[in-house]
Amino acid sequence: MKKKISLRVIRRISFYYEALLKLNLPENTYISSKKLEEVTGVSCNQVRQDFFYLGISIGKQKKGYLVKKLFRELKKILSIDHGARVVIIGAGRIGQALSNYKLFKARNITVTALFDIKPELVGTEVGKPGQQKPVLHVSQLEAYLKENPDIHIALLTVPEEAAQETLDMLITHGVRGVVNFAPKILKVPKEARDVQLINDCIGTSLYKIVYQLYSRK
Amino acid sequence: MKKKISLRVIRRISFYYEALLKLNLPENTYISSKKLEEVTGVSCNQVRQDFFYLGISIGKQKKGYLVKKLFRELKKILSIDHGARVVIIGAGRIGQALSNYKLFKARNITVTALFDIKPELVGTEVGKPGQQKPVLHVSQLEAYLKENPDIHIALLTVPEEAAQETLDMLITHGVRGVVNFAPKILKVPKEARDVQLINDCIGTSLYKIVYQLYSRK
DNA sequence: TAGATTGTTAATCGATTAACAATC
């Protein structure tokens, strides 16, 4: 059993990985923790602490980390090579935005289909030309998951009123990880305690800004 | 100068407030920390600890907190009565989703306008009937902010490539708080250190689920 | 009364920051 890595660390590892992707440096060059601080906003001390904690001891004094090796290590931790296929429940604006999310590709995450109940959406395809995804009716979901037993994750973007029952339904059909975007705290039923759920409502970070600007005087 | 409240606490306070809104209990009833745990997922110990920290000592043993009083206290902390008017830069799917975000109203947050550069969007109105908002051209932003000097916050939903320059422009025009939704870590220029910025890319929480499901064996 | 729930303190836990010897 591996060491447990907190989600905070995972988040920062994601930052490092994406920064590396975007910098697009030659594989045989080096990047220092100081440079990583510059591009990710994570302090260089924190960067080295993370690497130490994760057993990434590939640095060279005076140079930094070989890009090629660092990529390999980060990929390993994030299981990038494993890949993941996911579905999106709710083909509204947020669902469609997620279905086009650029960085998923770099993470080896594939959105295979969207599901909705609106007649005007069901049967259409969404997304940019060349990477379009079908919108199916929610009633087809059960069969779809049976045909695609490698799909264990769903992104939930249905209206608040339908969110909890949809989550319950997803779990019944074998989904094991869900990100809920509805503005409602959902709960995993007790009998399915191993299902991973993140409530991540778009818009809540605005509250923090409002607080910082208007309450903190 | 008030005690500094961390953003984690603010986030939980938001949960309590929204739970209270949704439960819609009569003002003269009581709610216990145990019940708040049930509806928010925050442990009752944490709830009481938060209230203690914030000086909310209005509980009655054996009963809990009077809904009316609790509302008042939470509103005070979150500055709900102050209110905030904000603009959205980028009228794509995420921008439009945010412009319709239900809970903003309960928080006394008003989206006044959206800005974009796409000809097919500029000049239109978005949103549900009765609460439509105009989409203006980004070039009109400077004048708009001059006319509405009470607007200090922008939600940034432009494409990644344009995000940093747009942020710089916003700051130049006097914006003091920004939530960035583009999949890129933006930086506030050194000369504007007091500007509040949150990078909150939709989709990153999926990475956590993927990690929990596929890496943690 | 007995049971339930608060307010508060202390203990625990975890995360971040700082510092620095080692060395390329």
Add this chain to the structure above:
DNA sequence: TAGATTGTTAATCGATTAACAATC
């Protein structure tokens, strides 16, 4: 060499959990 940067430890800081006396 001198300067820069790592790996690692220790110190600090902050957040959460647990416990319980007080009391309605």
